[in-house]
Amino acid sequence: MDTQVTAYYLAWICIIHLSVFSFILFFKKDNKKANVTLAIFMLMLVAIHASHLLLLTDMVYKYYWLNNLCFLLLFLEGPVYFRYTTLMAGAVIDWKKYLWLHILPFLFPVWYILSFLFKDALEIKTYYQYAKHVQPLDATIVLAVVTIQAAVYWLWSVKILNQYNKRLKSKLYKSQLSLQWLTVLTIILLISALLVVPMLLFVIQSDISVLYIYMPVITMTIYLTLFYKSINFPGTEYEKRLIREQVRQRISRDMHDELGAGITKIALLSELARKNNEEDDLKLSEISGNAKRLSENLKEIIWDLNPESSxxxxxxxxxxxxxxxxxxxxxxxxxxxxxxxxxxxxxxxxxxxxxxxxxxxxxxxxxxxxxxxxxxxxxxxxxxxxxxxxxxxxxxxxxxxxxxxxxxxxxxxxxxxxxxxxxxxxxxxxxxxxxxxxxxx
Incomplete structure (x- = not known):
């Protein structure tokens, strides 16, 4: 099968699957903020694969501005992915503090898009005919910048995920809430962006269209795993519920050990005193009765707090x-x-x-x-x-x-x-x- 035909069908496979993934993530109730963010991230990938279709079908000559807008989306992928990892890890980031990192790289895609205002229809057609096989220099510069920007966000994500996993090591529920899988996937993204893609570009520089076959296969493998793991991840709310249960269990034990023993002792001493002192029999009986009732009520409270009672x-x-x-x-x-x-x-x-x-x-x-x-x-x-x-x-x-x-x-x-x-x-x-x-x- 022709390389471009194969790339065409792979682009459609990616678009369909990623769209379905996004739809499911949008309507998943658990860990909603993180899943919605991941859905937006995947829709960005849908748009990028759609731009490949424009190029492969020659529709890009007419709708080149849509292809150019995808370069803007590329610069949003890093921040959106980083936002997803912070939500998964429950980290709070001061985004205003790093405005330069979010805004400065956008100068390059804006410069790239504006350059097309000075091209006529023939120049645009010639440009994209050339781009089908060899990466143009201006596009290479933009992609290099977006790769560096994304790498910064991915490295930042790895740091936050490592902090999260380190904190989780001492928890009993670490196996359920571990994000080691997300750390590994983020590292794979880093390796793909900084090593695999540049190597592919160097090896197949005579016919860059082959890249449209390799990259969908790589990205779909990564994002299918990401989707599967994310949709089955219980989320930070689950951890909060586990923590509440642990607190209830601790309070239950403390009340049993400290208060329960003391109240029982009061009841026993009052019973003993009542038997030895007939004059205070009525008062001691009242003390004994109150202590017994309090002890029974305390048992109910302890049972109520115990997670096993649920x-x-x-x-x-x-x-x-x-x-x-x-x-x-x-x-x-x-x-x-x-x-x-x-x-x-x-x-x-x-x-x-x-x-x-x-x-x-x-x-x-x-x-x-x-x-x-x-x-x-x-x-x-x-x-x-x-x-x-x-x-x-x-x-x-x-x-x-x-x-x-x-x-x-x-x-x-x-x-x-x-x-x-x-x-x-x-x-x-x-x-x-x-x-x-x-x-x-």
Missing amino acids: LFSNMLSCIREYASDFLYDSGINYFIELPNQEPDFIVSYEAKRNLIMIIKESLNNILKHSGANQVNLRLEAVDGLFLLTIEDNGKGIGHSKGSQGNGLKNMAIRASQIGADFTYQSNNGGLSVRVKNINLS
């Missing part, structure tokens, strides 16, 4: 244990039905906290105000969401005190905080509370 299966165990313990000595018959075949997943902190508090509030109202002797608690999956139903056979809301009405208001507020729908139905046969469309993820 597992769906662990949350269900907590609900079953709490409801059983709360109703066990109450004289109320109870039935608890929870999902047992749902795949395990991480429950969001807000959803877990509010759902458990709704259950606690509801059971507390039943025990204090309903006069019921039967309670049914059911949590079930419905179309990917969850439905909580708590029913009793008590007096209903109309015959209970005002505090139960306040409890219903609190439950409605908690349901709204997690985007769920709260309803209740009251009659002489009891009260039915329903929380629908609960999104636990």
Whole structure:
């Protein structure tokens, strides 16, 4: 196949693939800023390959100004790629401090573009016929400058990425968030720009059109890897979430070790003192009771902070244990039905906290105000969401005190905080509370 025909089809392959990559990156929700920046970078490459098509199809004679604009895009590739690496690494750069680096190199493509104002149609046609096979001197100068500029940005990117990877070495999640792959790709870009391309230009200077075959293959290999790695990279938000979980785990351990032991000791000492001193029996009993309640509350707080409690299966165990313990000595018959075949997943902190508090509030109202002797608690999956139903056979809301009405208001507020729908139905046969469309993820 003719060299120019091969180059033509390779240009189209690059344009189609890079356009698809960009489209996917624009709509990826995770690590959005970095992915949008990478999408813009790839669209610049689309424009550059489109300029190759103009040259290969001789349309460049008519639309030479489009080809010239691509030289401006070349000078934006370095800054945009650098912006992408800083977003991936979570680095903050003062762009104003380096205005000279961003603006000064643009003098060369502007000079190149303005030079065409002094060429007539025949000179332009002759210029591009020559450019198909041999790189013109003015274009060589512009490409040399853009290569130096891009190399500066890529070296800067390598420095920032190395700092990021060094910081990550001591983290437990380093394997998930390592950017070593991006460091390697940036170094490959540097080698390609500073060594491979100049060598190719020297070797094939008699027919530069061969370069339009080699370069798409090289760049597509690099950018396909870049796209694949980037779209699967969890991003800095994932690291923040991991850090929050580690902080919660540390607080949980500290509270257990420091406060839990102290409160338990208070309870034991007050029990001992109550037995040995009958005069202070009432006060010591009150101290002992308060210490025990505080200890139980502290256990709940510790469990709530522990990242392991965010597992769906662990949350269900907590609900079953709490409801059983709360109703066990109450004289109320109870039935608890929870999902047992749902795949395990991480429950969001807000959803877990509010759902458990709704259950606690509801059971507390039943025990204090309903006069019921039967309670049914059911949590079930419905179309990917969850439905909580708590029913009793008590007096209903109309015959209970005002505090139960306040409890219903609190439950409605908690349901709204997690985007769920709260309803209740009251009659002489009891009260039915329903929380629908609960999104636990």
